[in-house]
Structure formats: C-alpha cells, structure tokens
Amino acid sequence: MHYETLIIGAGLSGLAAGIRLAYFDQQVCVLERHTTIGGLNSFYRLRGRNHDVGLHAVTNYAKPGTKTGPLSKLLRQLRIRWDDFSLCEQNGSSIKFPGCTLQFSNDFELLHEQINSAFPSEKDHFARLHQFLINFDELDLQQNAQSARETLNQYLGDAMLIDMLFCPLMFYGSAKPDDMDLNQFVVMYKSIFMEGFGRPFKGVRPIMKTLVRQYKKLGGELRLRAGVKRILTDGNRAVGVELDDGTQLTADRILSSAGAVETAQLCPPCPSTKEEASFEPIAGDVTFNEIIDTLDTTPAELGHNETIIFFNNSEKFSYRKPDEPCDLQSGIICSPNNFQYDTPLEEGCIRVTALANHDYWLSLSEEEYIEAKADWVQKIRETAIQHLPDYRSHIIDTDSFTPKTIKRYTGHINGCVYGAPNKSLDGSTNWDNLLLCGTDQGFLGIVGAMLSGITMANNHCLMN
Template identity: 40%
Template sequence: MFRALFLEGFFRPEGTIKDLIDMLLEQYDQFEGELRFRAPVAAIMNKDGKVQGVRLHNGEEITADAVLSTVGIPGTAQLSGWPLDIDQYIGKMTFMETISMIPELELPPERSGRTILFYSLKDQLSYHRPVEPIDASWGVICFPDNFQGIERRNDAPTQVRVTNAANYELWQQAAADKEQYRHVKEVCGRQSAAAVSKILGRYSQDAVFQDSFTPMTIERFTEKCGGAVYGSPIKIKSGRTPWSNLFIAGTDQGYLGIVGSMLSGVTIVNQHLLG
C-alpha cells in the first residue's frame, strides 16, 4: 500500500470507466464470447465433485467445463452448496461515496491541484464499522480530473468524490422503505459535505449534480455480501474451491480495486484454465 500510494502513485483510465469497459467488451467479442444481461444465476450445479454449469433464475441450465465466480466467497458458497461458515468470510467494512459536480471549484491554496486527500477530523483515526449509517469524521476525497495526462474541457464541471465508512445493517434497514432510504442518503450526504467543508471550504453549495452510492448499491451491482467492496477478510489466493473446476476470482481471491479484480480474473484463467 505504501509503495502504491507514495512511490508509484494512483492510476485511472484516461477516459471513463465506461470507456474501459467498452474496450474490454470489444476484445471479449473478438474472442467470440457471449455476454448475458439480466440473467441472474440461481445455482451452480455440481455432481460427483465437479461443477456441471449454472442454472439461471428463469430455469435455463447452461453447462460448462469450468466456472469462474466473481460474486465472492459467500455468494459462491450459497450458490454451489459449499459447506462453509459464511459469516467469517463476509467483509465488515463498507462505504458510502458521494459524487458532486461543481462548475467552478475554488479550493484553499494548499488543497489546489491535489488528486487524493485522506482526512481525519479526529486526532486518532478509527478504521472500523461505524455505529451510525456513516462516519463523516474521516474519509477519502478524490479529484478524478487532477490525474496527470487528463485533459478537461474548460466548461466541464469539476468532480469531487468523498468516501466514508458506512454501517451495512443500518442501510439495509433503511432500504426496506424507499422514502426512508432516500432520507438517510440525503442526511448522510449533508453530514459528509459538512465534514469535508472544514477541509475544502463550502465546496458543495454550488453543485449542479450530487448523488451517492451506498452499501446497498455495492451489494446490488457486485454481489458482495454486506456491501463489502473489498471483499472477504479471508482471501483464497489459489482461487480453488472444493470443486476442481470451480474457481474464485476478484477481490476475494486477493487483488483489490477495479484493476486488481480484472488482474485476478486474468491470473486465475491463465493459471487454471489455460495453463
């Protein structure tokens, strides 16, 4: 982590994440891969120590010589019937991230031009799951437009992203009611902005757009139980499972972040499927 932060520096695609995904999809299409949308998996079918394929929620069965799972260790265990103590594999840390678009962002001189700021309003940082929906007293502030080599249009608003630790159970309770969920998002957004304003000034008052993703967003789009975006605290570095042709890839295999997750998939495929 020290080497990545202070010696090598951060990295982001030159365009947007969508641009990166489009490039990957084009390459996948050249390999004659088939991509299914809105086709959730209901079960990973197995028999006699080997995985046979997957069964979709609509009942369709797709056979396969091997299955590479990126839904995490808990999700893979639930789908396959893997006898596992799932609770110990569910990550405890999850986050809320608020994205603000500011037409003309004016920062204090000591903050200008920065890409990443780690902040704590307390003398001692408490890196743990908060007792409230979020803990705005510490977090990460990112200015994605400030990476070297990124050219921004003069009329384009500046993007400010603020990440704070969150409590999954409280967000899960709020999500049972849409209005309550929206209310908690608004309250937490204000709390985060108030805390960060002590560092950046009143940056969010002129925002033309502002929204947040929560632990529920993470869980919905990544299938990571508990909204644990960094996955299980226990990694399976080999990617192996009790079935000889079922493999774990992504953050639960060991690599972190978007690029790390993709690298994990490449590594597991090369090691177990193409090796």
C-alpha cells in the first residue's frame, strides 16, 4: 500500500499533522504501536475511574472567540470549534520557594505585581526582560540554540527570582537540565505566564476524541497496534516502513513523532552523503514520577483552592536527573478540581509530580519495582503536604507512574517526557524525506505538540 505521507505515532502531534494532510486530500496514514491513541497525553480507566495520563492543564488559555494566539491558530488550522475543547480557566497558581511565594493567574498583571512587591529592586530589570521576551520571535525555526539562563542573568540580578521564573517553565517544558533554550523559554513564558492554564471539564478525552473524529471525517486512516519496526530507505531517502507484523508500506515522506533518537534507531546507518547530515540527536535524561490521589472530598473543602503549585524547598532550584530515585526538594502539585467549571467534578483529585532518576526505575525487577513505587508514593506525598492541607485521611484510591511506565506506553528512551535536549526545530533528520514532529521537533506540551504537527505538515508535506 502506498501513501503520500505516513505518520509514526497517534499522539497529539501525529494526529494534528494527519488532520492537516487529510484536509488537503492527501492519502495519509497514522501508525500507532499501542491499542489506543494519545501517547504522552492519553487516558485510561482504572478501578472504575477515568484518569488522564498527562494532563495537568492546557497552556495558552484564551477566551472563546479570541482571534489571535497559538490556541486560536491551531483550532483554525484544524477546523475545530472552541466548544469542542471547552476549556475552563484555572483558579490561580503559585510558585513557592523558601520564604517567597509568587502567585499567578491567566491575568499576567498578577504575576507582574507579585514580582514587583517581592523583588522591588528587580522592578525595572524585570520590566526590561519582559519587553525583550515579548519582542522575541520564538517561532523562528532557523535560529541557533541560545541559553535562557545566560539571557536572564543579563537582565536580572536576583538568583532566586531567576530560579522562580524557571521553575514552572522547566517543569512544563524543558528537556535540558538546569537551563532551557531561549526560544523554548519564551514559548513557555508566553504560554504559562501570559496566556495561562485551562482544562476541559472531562479532561483530555474530548481533545483526543475530537482530533480522531476530525481526522477520520476528513478521510485519514488510523492504524492502531501498528508499530513501526524499521524505516525502509533507498540512498538518502526514506521510502516506507515495515511494521511489527512484517507488513510493508511505502510513502512519499514520513513524519515521525516517536522522538529523534528513537526514529534514528528505526533507520539503517545514514549513508551521510547528504551535505548537512549533521543532526546528532541526544537521548534525554529529564523525567518524572507522578502520583494521582483520588479523594472522598474536594481539595476546596479542605481549604485548598489553587490549581497548580510549583514548589522548591531548597535555596537553589535543581532541575536535573536526581541521584536519588526521586527528587523530594521540588515538584508540582496539581488539582484538576480547581478550575472554574460550571459544575464541580464528582471526586477530588491531587496529582503530585517529582523529578525522577530513570536509571533507577528502569533497573528494578518487577518485585522491587512494585515495592519502590509504593514507598516513593508515600515520600512524594509527604513532600507535597508541606504545601497544602494534609489530605491523607481522605485518599480513596491512588495510582502512580514512573519513567518505566512512560517508556512502556510511548517508547520514549529513558521514559523521558520532553525527549532530547537538542531539538530539530525545522524537523529535519539526516534522511531527506523523514521529518520529525512533536516532542523532538521542539514544540512541547499539549498545544505545542499540536502546533508542531501542524507546522511540520504545512512546511514539509503540503509544499508541492
């Protein structure tokens, strides 16, 4: 069977790319190794409850009808209505460091005021930094990587303020330890601090189901349980794929959301006659454990109304693979209840995320793994309750995942959520017509992944 475009992966980026191509009548097929769609942002049912794998919040919130910004752009490009996602705004979030809390909401002025009042000597410096970030063209796909930390050091003098700004942006979008590429910092700054968080009442399900419905309606083909075992090549060109069951499919081009190193591993060694055969993807190292506690009450009834808390308990914020199985000095606490829904969610939920050491989690035997998971659930929870009311007597169910879970369900090396630390912003690989989309192209998160799929489809698959 021959296709114009084959897409590896039915996550957000692969499906968004598929919709674009199907809309323009391309013969396109999305291949997914798993039995279900969604990848890092999938959903599942456990002991009678619906859970989201990855959703804390959708970034880049915009009110219904807004004409500008990434969210409205992607809805327009995918021909999806605002109502299909029906995002509800966050209540408000905070960054908590020793002796200092900065609150923020979907109104940037709150963060601005909080910074001015907590760091008065940085008022003018922050204003200049903010202006610089607003003017920065983060979507220029030809730019060279620059260090965000070096840039922030040029504008701000207070090390804690710098770390406080980095904390949520790294947690929600950095594959690099202790630094970010400047363009990625700007993407995350605008999407989290300036536009803010929203969530559909029913979590990620309506988003994923809308994408699949739209894709199939436009004539796109989706094959589940269709893992790509290898990419077939001829000279410098990718010409097709072989699936796990031996089926071979050919295509004019291939778009892969599997990750840069993961995609390279599907190919034979590159003949490197291509002049710019120079992109050397590096496997990522940053990943997380997460616990999901279901409660017999709502967080609000316990006095906790904040949507997301990004906390750090030590002097300096360390964002890297910890030596311990998990880093208990920092983390994310998210309550899916604390968004402005018309009606409350049925059950309470607290999700806590901590940096994790993938080597440790991937090296355990099944027995050790189960024991370690249970142990670290307790430890991560104990760290979290330093920052919110002690909810432990209200827990009625707990699930948790580790880098091992992420690796098993998405194939990402080291179970890394944000993939390679070096991105291929233009999507190119060392093969002429094999392109990357999603995590390792470099637009991260829910909105980022969809924009990545759209951009790569527009730039590479709809040009001729």
